[in-house]
Amino acid sequence: MQEPLIGVSIVIDGTTQGSITDVDGAFELQIPAGGATLNFSYVGYLTEKVKVKPGQKNIVVYMQEDAIMLDEAVVIGYGTQKKVNLTGAVATVGSEKLENRATQSLANMLQGSVAGLNVTTSSGVPGSSPSINVRGTTSINSAGPLVLIDGAVGELDRVNPNDVESISVIKDASAAAVYGARAAFGVILITTKSGSAQDGKATVRYSGRLGWQAPTTTTDYETTGYWSVYTVNTFWRAKNGTNYVDYTDYDMQQLLARVNDKTENPDRPWVVEDTRNGRRQWVYYGNYDWWHMMYNDRRPTQQHSISLSGGTKDVKYLVSGAYDYQKGILNMNPDIYRKYNLRSKIDFTINRYATLSNNTSFYGSQYTFQGNGSIDDTIGYSGRHALACFPMKNPDGSWLYGTPYLNYKVGNGRHIMPGEGSHRNVNRTNDFSNTTRLVITPIKQLSLTGDFTYRLYQTRNTHRSNNLFYREYPDGPLLSYATGAGLNKLSESVNTRNYYSANVFANYEDTFGEAHHVTGVVGFNYERMYLKNVSAAGQNLTSTSLDDLDLVGQNAEGEVLTEVGGGQSEYALAGFFGRVNYDYKGRYLFEASGRYDGTSRFAAGSRWGFFPSGSVGWRISEEPFFKPLSGYVDNLKLRASFGSLGNQNVSSYYTYMRLISVSDFAGFTFGEGSSMAKYATLGAPVASDLTWETSQQWDFGFDLTMLKNRLNITVDGYVRNTLNMLTDGVELPLLRAAVSIAAGLSTISN
Known part of the structure; x- marks a missing residue:
């Protein structure tokens, strides 16, 4: 089934006069009185030449996919080269391969697209950048690939993916040699889109995406007070001889009576006031889901990108803008990127x-x-001492932090920080x-x-x-x-x-x-x-x-x-x-x-x-x-x-x-x-x-x-040896101790 192509460039042969197809594949163009030959071109398709007779008003052109692209030019160091003539290990990724990858960053879009390019995500914090290496760990010192955006040093995650025309990944030393000291461990060349001659006409393109992110691991943690206290106390008592939570047998019976309560039953309240050791105190018998009280499993995201391009034979332009929004993991006072x-x-x-x-x-x-200071700190500490029997707040609305039943502080107070909005952090980056x-x-x-x-x-x-x-x-x-x-x-x-x-x-x-x-x-x-x-x-x-x-x-x-x-x-x-x-x-x-x-x-x-x-x-x-x-x-x-x-x-x-x-x-x-x-x-x-x-x-x-x-x-297949890496060398005896000299002595092979 034939589908219309939007954005096909049509130029009258021998001139700069032309047009571009709309969403229906239609176009309008003033033809000279004596007729003309039209050149139809589109990325990924063979160029078609069609003669138009004088007075002809309609024309239908079927374009064929360019199945053989051996003459495709590949961007390399300070120039281009035909793909078939490359003698180095260079891989290319075109914009069409990135269009349907639903992720927030260009680096993540490259994951799995190039053999030997390792993209590792170690943090789920919105806006965090994955680590990238070409052909494995290469040095005990800084050893990331050189990233060049239109020939200038830059960062992958600071590029709008919709601006990318092509990406070349240079893996071996021969292809990267012209970059010298900056390229010992690979080069990533990003070429962005440019404007084109369209007889002064402008083309506007918009791309938008709405969705959400979710954890890839289960968040179905223990939410019953009885089993959380029973389990921790059993292991704690085996090691230390005492209970972790200082509950009596009566308290455990009360927890067991509520073990199947998904919500609080008025006949079995989750917080009971009692007098113990001559003092009024709260006793906690709840079934609280701390993970979902603290964090969201579904986090909305949206991306918007718009560009304006066009030009004449002498001036070509492209202007683009993009906006990304990510809601983070925090439930109370959510983090926003x-x-x-x-x-x-x-x-x-x-x-x-x-x-x-x-x-x-x-x-x-x-x-x-x-x-x-960081979301990692909140996640790491909030799970400590926050058993399912404990609520975040007491019945009077005050926060729960210290309790006579624990020698530790509930959740290390990390639930109070987002709940009160008292620990505010703003990280800004401009490039x-x-x-x-x-x-x-x-x-x-x-x-x-x-x-x-x-x-x-x-x-x-x-x-x-x-x-x-x-x-x-x-x-x-x-x-x-x-x-x-x-x-x-x-x-x-x-x-x-x-x-x-x-x-x-x-x-x-x-x-x-x-x-x-x-x-x-x-x-x-x-x-x-x-x-x-x-x-x-x-x-x-x-x-x-x-x-x-x-x-x-x-x-x-x-x-x-x-x-x-x-x-x-x-x-x-x-x-x-x-x-x-x-x-x-x-x-x-x-x-x-x-x-x-x-x-x-x-x-x-x-x-x-x-x-x-x-x-x-x-x-x-x-x-x-x-x-x-x-x-x-x-x-x-x-x-x-x-x-x-x-x-x-x-x-x-x-x-x-x-x-x-x-x-x-x-x-x-x-x-x-x-x-x-x-x-x-x-x-x-x-x-x-x-x-x-x-x-x-x-x-x-x-x-x-x-x-x-x-x-x-x-x-x-490759063999790479990294020589003379800086590390501690021979120890020199001093007056009170021995000190190592920094020297280039280490070697890594992969």
């Missing part, structure tokens, strides 16, 4: 030799939640990036590219805690927990990163004698990062509902308790890179590349390193003897590569230095007692020849495409 994306891409044709483009993106997120690129093509075979990127990345976190109020006895006073998690305190921190990057490179491509195809790239890359952290905190605020450090008051002794912190770092990286590709009639393939990198993270005599790589390939399917099978096999290629890459992401930005640390004495103060005395310590010795951690990788593989691209098989 909001994410915003904006992107603007504009391409200008200056003249026949030069084009100028600007790519600006903004990412913002805000996560508001209740708790002692602004702007790249301006100029491309000059003096001749058909040569292009010169220069670009500059500025990125401002900032996190701003606010954490407020308050005293926890509770009552232990019916006739007792309202008590407060005012230390630790119950401290009246406000903390704020701001972490700012300013990143600058510049690239200048030249691409060359030509074919000689209709057989010898040569491409090459040579260039220079420079990066600099500045990091600045500022934090402040104060106690005893004069308001429990307003969060501002200007409200910090005094404690009972008249002291003003405040804290300040900070830190700053910077590093620079420079590299010269080059790559040459040669193929003979698309049959015999060869690639050689290398990068000469320097980094400020090592001492002056050890900062520079050269990292070469090479690869070869043989397209057996292009050999004359293979012609009898060409009707079944579209492509059969063997390939092998070797590469050596450096890793500069060692333990700190100043690993080669012995650093001085300044700390507070635990119990010695000056003045009124709130200013702690300081002392300094010198770091351990560092090896004088500390230099690059090096990853060496062999890769062998073959690619098989059959039945007009309907069956694709890629098999890879």
